[in-house]
Amino acid sequence: xxxxxxxxxxxxxxxxxxxxxxxxxxxxxxxxxxxxxxxxxxxxxxxxxxxxxxxxxxxxxxxxxxxxxxxxxxxxxxxxxxxxxxxxxxxxxxxxxxxxxxxxxxxxxxxxxxxxxxxxxxxxxxxxxxxxxxxxxxxxxxxxxxxxxxxxxxxxxxxxxxxxxxxxxxxxxxxxxxxxxxxxx
Numbered sequence: 612x613x614x615x616x617x618x619x620x621x622x623x624x625x626x627x628x629x630x631x632x633x634x635x636x637x638x639x640x641x642x643x644x645x646x647x648x649x650x651x652x653x654x655x656x657x658x659x660x661x662x663x664x665x666x667x668x669x670x671x672x673x674x675x676x677x678x679x680x681x682x683x684x685x686x687x688x689x690x691x692x693x694x695x696x697x698x699x700x701x702x703x704x705x706x707x708x709x710x711x712x713x714x715x716x717x718x719x720x721x722x723x724x725x726x727x728x729x730x731x732x733x734x735x736x737x738x739x740x741x742x743x744x745x746x747x748x749x750x751x752x753x754x755x756x757x758x759x760x761x762x763x764x765x766x767x768x769x770x771x772x773x774x775x776x777x778x779x780x781x782x783x784x785x786x787x788x789x790x791x792x793x794x795x796x
Contacts (some may be wrong), residue, residue, distance in 0.1 A: 620648020623695035643668035690726030763791035
């Protein structure tokens with residue numbers, strides 16, 4: 612399996628980092644692209660350095676390299692995850708403004724009818740954000756806000772992060788045991 616992982620400058624970079632780790636552990640080939648602000652936000656929010664995170668991916672592309680293979684519909688890939696996804700990136704994808712590799716790759720994924728999973732990060736949401744998400748959902752994207760869960764009784768932030776990563780991997784049918792699954796009582 613091949614998945615494009617894109618990270619933008621929205622808060623929540625640990626979600627993208629943990630997803631890369633889990634995909635690597637599952638044997639998934641990853642194609643990483645990080646925006647300039649993703650790298651800066653990562654350094655503010657975590658102890659990870661961009662160079663170390665890039666080593667977790669199978670392939671890495673510069674955000675301004677529109678000539679890379681992930682910008683073409685002829686590149687064979689199973690889908691794409693944008694985690695975290697800023698409202699700027701969400702809006703650009705919604706209107707087809709493919710001005711960088713992240714938005715171009717997302718545009719290609721949609722036009723090729725492949726799976727695009729977007730983890731939007733903003734709080735609270737305004738009606739423009741919601742309309743952008745609704746339009747992208749109608750276009751075939753999966754909108755997967757990284758919501759807290761309580762039924763599995765998370766104890767640490769890592770438990771909450773792992774739950775979101777597990778649910779993201781579920782979208783691609785990738786088996787994982789990162790979270791406690793719902794069991795009816």
